[in-house]
Amino acid sequence: MSDVAVEIRDLVKTFGGGRTLFGRAASTVQAVKGVSLELNRGETLGIVGESGSGKSTLARMLVGLEQPTSGTMVIDGKPWAELAATGSRAFGRNIQYVFQDPVASLNPRKTIGDILDVPLRLLCGYDSAKREARKRELVAAVHMPTNTLERYPHEFSGGQAQRIAIARALAAEARILVLDEPVSALDVSVQAQVLLLLQQLRDDLGLSYLFISHDLAVVESISDRVAVMYLGDVVESGPAAQLFASPQHEYTRALIASAPRLTASESAT
Ligand code: ADP
Ligand code: MG
Numbered sequence: 679m680s681d682v683a684v685e686i687r688d689l690v691k692t693f694g695g696g697r698t699l700f701g702r703a704a705s706t707v708q709a710v711k712g713v714s715l716e717l718n719r720g721e722t723l724g725i726v727g728e729s730g731s732g733k734s735t736l737a738r739m740l741v742g743l744e745q746p747t748s749g750t751m752v753i754d755g756k757p758w759a760e761l762a763a764t765g766s767r768a769f770g771r772n773i774q775y776v777f778q779d780p781v782a783s784l785n786p787r788k789t790i791g792d793i794l795d796v797p798l799r800l801l802c803g804y805d806s807a808k809r810e811a812r813k814r815e816l817v818a819a820v821h822m823p824t825n826t827l828e829r830y831p832h833e834f835s836g837g838q839a840q841r842i843a844i845a846r847a848l849a850a851e852a853r854i855l856v857l858d859e860p861v862s863a864l865d866v867s868v869q870a871q872v873l874l875l876l877q878q879l880r881d882d883l884g885l886s887y888l889f890i891s892h893d894l895a896v897v898e899s900i901s902d903r904v905a906v907m908y909l910g911d912v913v914e915s916g917p918a919a920q921l922f923a924s925p926q927h928e929y930t931r932a933l934i935a936s937a938p939r940l941t942a943s944e945s946a947t
Contacts, residue, residue: 680719680755681718681719682716682717682718682719682752683717683718683719683721683753683754683853683854683886684715684716684717684740684751684752684753684754684773684854684886684888685715685716685717685750685751685752686713686714686715686716686736686740686749686750686751687714687749687750687751688712688713688714688748688749688750689710689712689713689714689736689739689746689748689749689750689751690708690710690711690712690713690746690747690748690749691708691709691710691732691735691736691739691744691746691747692706692707692708692709692747693706693707693709694706694707708910709732709735709910710732710735710736710739710746710910711732711909711910711911712749712911713732713736713749713907713910713911713912714912715905715912715915717854717886717887717888718886719853719884719886720880720884720885720886721886721887721902721903722877722880722886722887722889722900722901722902722903723886723887723888723889723901723902723903723904723905724889724890724891724897724898724900724901724903724904724905724918725888725889725890725891725897725904725905725907726890726891726892726893726894726897726904726905726906726907726933727892727906727907727908727933728892728908728933729892730909731907731908731909731910732907732909732910733858733890733892733907734858734890736907737775737856737858737888737890738775739751740753740758740773740856740888741769741773741774741775741856742758742761742762742766742769742773743775745762746758753769753772753773753854754772754773754853754854756768756772767800767801770797770800770801770850770852771801771802771850771851771852772852772853772854773852773854773855773856774847774848774850774852774854774855774856775847775855775856775858776840776843776844776847776855776856776857776858776860777843777858777859777860778858778859778860778862778863779863780836780839780840780842780843780863781831781832781834781836781839783843784831784839784842784843784846785831786830786831786832787830788830788831789827789828789829789830790817790826790827790828790829790830790831790842791813791827791828793831793842793846794812794813794816794817794827794845794846794849795809795813797846797849797850798812798813798849798850801849801850802849802850802851812849813827814827816845816846816848816849817842817845819845819848819879820841820842820844820845820848820875820879821841821875822838822841822842822845826842835868836863836864836865836868837864837865837868837871837872840860840861840863840864840872841872841875844860844872844875844876844879848879848883853883853884853885853886854885854886854887854888855885855886855887855888856887856888856890857876857887857888857889857890858890859890859891859892860872860876860889860891861873861891861893861896862891862892862893862896869896873896873899873900876900877900887900889901893937894922894933894934894937895937897918898918898922901918902917902918903915903916903917903918903921904916904917904918904921904922906921906927906929906930906933908927908929913927913929913930914926914927914929914930922934
């Protein structure tokens, strides 16, 4: 087994184009402009960059929600194109996406038990006894009580709902998680708890994370390596401590300079 969980080569995504209703060329947005990245096994790779820099588009391509315009991806040893040809189930067993808004990502009309049942049935094909046992394991893994399974999403706080969304992402035993602003909607005190849980799960289960955030302090706290995105390009990447201590690219420097919590902690040392 290779040490690389995800390999991204020259990935491009252009939106728009074609013709407008009146036959004019429609304007295009190049959201991702030739990104190459590697996520190593067991590692957290942070992707940081301001809103609109292409982070979510990159994430959505990885998990098969968006078709790349060009470039290649290899996920857990399998070429992306092969997963895409097999269908969404193939993606689901290898790579999972956790969204920013935990409550909105859970179906409000279903109990947590029913929500967790979906991947266990559709992706794993487990019988009902196995599914029930696995659901209990999953809620326990994210430090929630067993009666969570009978309750509905609106009964939980944002932090609890994000724990449940993480449990759902773990259901089909995918070893790679794409976490797109997973704590951005949460209060700072709750953010720390969810980040701690994510680190614990990563170490216990041997997961690899692509961790996206516009928040430098959050990315610095959880990432082994960091890639900085700016207008669809990766302008700089490196070990987290090194990148934050001596940023090379002027955009990274500007980003750090505009982050209040980071500058405060740096000036204190
Ligand atoms: P980020 O997650 O870093 O905020 P996004 O990947 O969401 O950035 O967006 C990158 C760029 O691509 C933005 O200019 C955005 O408006 C554009 N974009 C994203 N999704 C679409 C889409 N479905 N159609 C057209 N443009 C899009
Ligand atoms: Mg985004």
